[in-house]
Amino acid sequence: xxxxxxxxxxxxxxMRSRLQYRADFITGIISVLVLNAVNLGLIxxxxxxxxxxxxxxxxxxxxxxxxxxxxxxxxxxLFWHFNMMDTYIAQGTFDQFLIRPISPLxxxxxxxxxxxxxxxxxxxxxxxxxxxxNKGLHWQAWQWLFFTVAILSGTMIEMSxxxxxxxxxxxxxxxxxxxxxxxxxxxxxxxxxxDIFGTWFQVVVTVIPISFLNYYPSLVLxxxxxxxxxxxxxxxxxxxxxxxxATLVWRAGIRRYASSGS
Amino acid sequence: MRIFWSxxxxxxxxxxxxxxxxxxxxxxxxxxxYSVHWIWTSLYSQHPAAFGVNVAQMVTYGILGMALEAIFxxxxxxxxxxxxxxxxxxIDTDLAKPLDFHLHMLARNVGExxxxxxxxxxxxxxxxxxxxxxxxxxxxxxxGLFAVSLLLGYLALFALNFLLGMVAVITLDIRSISWxxxxxxRFFSGQMVPLWLFPGFLGALANVLPFRSIYAIPISIYIGxxxxxxxxxxxxxxxxxxxxxxxxxxxxxxxxxxxLVVQGG
Numbered sequence: 001x002x003x004x005x006x007x008x009x010x011x012x013x014x015m016r017s018r019l020q021y022r023a024d025f026i027t028g029i030i031s032v033l034v035l036n037a038v039n040l041g042l043i044x045x046x047x048x049x050x051x052x053x054x055x056x057x058x059x060x061x062x063x064x065x066x067x068x069x070x071x072x073x074x075x076x077x078l079f080w081h082f083n084m085m086d087t088y089i090a091q092g093t094f095d096q097f098l099i100r101p102i103s104p105l106x107x108x109x110x111x112x113x114x115x116x117x118x119x120x121x122x123x124x125x126x127x128x129x130x131x132x133x134n135k136g137l138h139w140q141a142w143q144w145l146f147f148t149v150a151i152l153s154g155t156m157i158e159m160s161x162x163x164x165x166x167x168x169x170x171x172x173x174x175x176x177x178x179x180x181x182x183x184x185x186x187x188x189x190x191x192x193x194x195d196i197f198g199t200w201f202q203v204v205v206t207v208i209p210i211s212f213l214n215y216y217p218s219l220v221l222x223x224x225x226x227x228x229x230x231x232x233x234x235x236x237x238x239x240x241x242x243x244x245x246a247t248l249v250w251r252a253g254i255r256r257y258a259s260s261g262s
Numbered sequence: 263m264r265i266f267w268s269x270x271x272x273x274x275x276x277x278x279x280x281x282x283x284x285x286x287x288x289x290x291x292x293x294x295x296y297s298v299h300w301i302w303t304s305l306y307s308q309h310p311a312a313f314g315v316n317v318a319q320m321v322t323y324g325i326l327g328m329a330l331e332a333i334f335x336x337x338x339x340x341x342x343x344x345x346x347x348x349x350x351x352x353i354d355t356d357l358a359k360p361l362d363f364h365l366h367m368l369a370r371n372v373g374e375x376x377x378x379x380x381x382x383x384x385x386x387x388x389x390x391x392x393x394x395x396x397x398x399x400x401x402x403x404x405x406g407l408f409a410v411s412l413l414l415g416y417l418a419l420f421a422l423n424f425l426l427g428m429v430a431v432i433t434l435d436i437r438s439i440s441w442x443x444x445x446x447x448r449f450f451s452g453q454m455v456p457l458w459l460f461p462g463f464l465g466a467l468a469n470v471l472p473f474r475s476i477y478a479i480p481i482s483i484y485i486g487x488x489x490x491x492x493x494x495x496x497x498x499x500x501x502x503x504x505x506x507x508x509x510x511x512x513x514x515x516x517x518x519x520x521x522l523v524v525q526g527g
Contacts, residue, residue: 023433024433024435024438027433027438027439030442031438031439031441031442032438034441034442034445034446035441035442035445038445038446038448038449039445041449041464042449042454042455045459045460045461045464046455046459048461049309049312049459050305050308050312053304053305054304054308116438172282172283173280174280174283176283177283177286177287177290180287180290181286181289181290181293184293184294185293188297192301196300196301196304197297197300197301197304198296198300200296201296201297201300
């Protein structure tokens with residue numbers, strides 16, 4: 001709890017310094033809106049041509065997209081700073097987090113929250129509402145519960161993956177390319193139902209569990225149960241496993257960083 | 263030419279330090295080529311008639327779009343260098359160099375691009391050809407026109423990126439603007455979805471904007487969708503835009519240059 005208090009305090013400090021760049025905030029939000037409009041536009045063009053992709057109609061796809069964006073928005077708001085970690089390590093500025101008697105993770109994440117996540121939240125909510133009403137969905141309480149749990153699990157899953165990728169910088173010096181590969185996977189999983197791709201791809205995005213952000217929970221929520229895979233009920237379990245794995249990698253990384261004396 | 267070469271060598275040295283990183287990039291391209299291969303074959307099996315080209319051409323288009331990413335990535339270019347230099351204050355050493363700034367940026371970027379072409383585009387094209395159904399150019403003529411068009415496409419992208427770099431001088435931070443910029447460029451250049459599939463208004467818009475110089479025209483020539491006089495017209499379209507964008511770039515630079523000097527770098 002003490003750590004949470006410190007985290008909040010750090011965030012307040014970083015917010016105060018960021019607030020000086022009001023224009024950056026606005027262009028950031030606009031950029032996110034443009035980015036998502038473009039992504040949805042591409043899907044729109046394909047569906048316009050083909051009426052559906054592999055049995056997924058336009059609103060199914062918007063739903064799939066919105067689930068991803070909603071999970072991702074919380075991640076990008078709170079944990080985006082992981083993407084900056086290799087810069088800290090390369091420049092040797094990461095040491096500052098190790099010399100203070102507070103968890104380095106808290107100090108590191110407290111450095112910055114990414115306002116732009118707010119743009120993602122707007123897009124996610126708008127896309128979700130459109131899909132929900134156009135599909136004529138009427139959810140029961142358990143579906144709303146599952147939806148909420150799936151979104152939060154998705155946030156934790158993406159956070160863990162990014163955390164692990166960032167931690168590889170302790171060994172490799174930089175993690176940018178790995179992060180870029182991840183962006184690629186993200187975009188594909190976000191836009192397309194993974195059953196459109198070959199088996200290999202499906203295995204990869206299930207083992208690196210990004211498809212648990214949207215694809216598997218969507219199978220439950222859109223009632224696409226015909227292929228009956230039990231994986232679709234697993235997002236919370238996958239989240240727990242991912243966080244544990246990421247914590248281990250991070251600890252090993254810190255140990256290595258500290259002992260190499262760099 | 264010597265300047266280009268020295269920058270290419272520098273790019274090589276920068277990359278050689280992170281060899282693992284290089285392999286990851288290659289993996290990343292392979293991954294993307296693999297997935298577009300699937301997207302197009304799977305869509306094609308649904309509606310063969312909706313494409314206007316055959317499945318081999320469509321797959322070649324998609325794979326080439328991914329293989330060229332290494333040199334046509336709108337997120338990497340002079341604008342990232344300019345933004346970094348502005349932040350660190352290193353821009354004054356660039357201004358002090360006895361070298362025209364515009365040319366300096368071009369030389370630096372060409373060096374890097376040549377290097378990326380040799381180490382990333384060619385290997386990924388070979389892999390695409392061996393495993394994923396990337397075909398050879400439609401004809402020898404198409405191959406020649408493709409090479410010219412690729413060069414023009416590169417120059418157009420460079421000029422656009424340079425303009426974004428000029429924006430950086432004014433706003434000092436282009437991190438978020440570049441996201442919107444990259445995604446618009448990718449969209450209107452037809453990297454993922456070819457422009458001839460765009461409906462009505464969007465298609466017309468994409469046809470007049472300069473962005474189709476980047477992926478759409480070279481690749482359409484490669485697969486033979488654009489040939490004969492249509493291909494020549496497309497090359498003229500590219501050339502006109504390249505010239506126009508370079509002129510705008512120079513004007514913007516001379517405007518911004520005074521501003522930089524006033525700011526004190």
